[in-house]
Amino acid sequence: MSAATQAFLDMLAAERGAAANTLAAYRRDLAGAEELVGDLAKAPRARIAKLAGEWSALAPSTVARKASALRQFFGFAVDEGWRSDDPSGALPNPRTRRPLPKVLSHGEVEALLERAELEAGSGKPARVRQLALIEMLYGSGLRATELVSLPLSSVPRDAPLITVMGKGGQARMVPLSDRAREALQAWLKVRPREPASRFLFPSRNGKHLSRVRLYQLLKELAVRAGLDPDGISPHVLRHAFATHLLEGGADLRVLQTLLGHADIATTQIYTHVDEARLVSLVNTRHPLAQRRASD
Structure with missing residues (x-):
């Protein structure tokens, strides 16, 4: 790993208070990118653009995570004066749909x-x-x-x-x-x-x-x-805690505080869980659904 990426990780730990697991994930993604293109603080934009092909076999969510780590690094590198350009635009930007969390009944x-x-x-x-x-x-x-x-x-x-x-x-x-x-x-x-x-x-x-x-x-x-x-x-039980509270009438902002989510957009995933449950209930329990099944 280059000195620049190590400095970036040190910044995440010191200034943003990133958790150990978060730092480990960033380290893996940055180190993996450097194995493909070399020192990220010096790699030309054309070489960065080739990462899309290298990552083509990966899941969209994985590509999005890796690209996010690199975008944050490049922003840091520009601020530090290590790069005169920000090649983030050359990174792939796959559209990902966040999967609904598993929930216990x-x-x-x-x-x-x-x-x-x-x-x-x-x-x-x-x-x-x-x-x-x-x-x-x-x-x-x-x-x-x-x-x-x-x-x-x-x-x-x-x-x-x-x-x-x-x-x-x-x-x-x-x-x-x-x-x-x-x-x-x-x-x-x-x-x-x-x-x-x-x-x-x-x-x-x-x-x-x-x-x-x-x-x-x-x-x-x-x-x-x-x-x-x-x-x-453990995370499925955490999801059950959130979903069952929401079903019971809990306020979304309160749920955000209880879960420790920095962004309420993260908490809103549980409204989709409840919506999915209601749709499933209609499709399986409604008289017309039962009639179609019998036909």
Whole structure:
């Protein structure tokens, strides 16, 4: 990786507070582009234009992501005086349609919670922790990284809200349901004290539970609950939190705050989920739809 792209990544971390996962994604995209065209701060526009052909076999969403990373870099390079031109216009600009998020039904969430509650009744620390994790994923709409990295000090004693550090180092307050509070209190009673860790959900090495392990725990629980594990993930539970709140009449701006979205356009995807559900309901339940099926 060239010094210019490394400087760009340093800027994202220092000035924009980009998260580690975001930085890793930018690094992959920029490094991959430099393997094809060389130093991005010096590559001529004609060479940049050839990236469209190199990326032709990729999905439109992937091309759009890579092009976005390069556009931001080129803007930075011009500001720094490393380039006299901005070759962003030579990059492909595929039209992408954002896919609707996977959402669990109320019944599927209930089945998952019932199984987690049943297993937590054994008193085993791993099962008690499992219930606390799920209650907070579905009850507060946390991202996987936000949840596993919660410090022990974040657990409120009396306040109904919990402080979460979101993307870009932005803190926000999210509600903690009575169910989640009870599950957390049960977890704190059996939470291991050794090795010492400042995290609410520590790992054996004293750090915090990994995102990968959280994914594994959820999928294993889904199998035991009789659900398709391919349709279960921390982010799917976050989507369920948002969609079910919206179905219940939640305001879109409130939902934006709860989810920690910087742009309300990101939150609006859930209105499309609800619209899709209503259309499906009409097409499958309306008397005319049933009559056409019988014909």
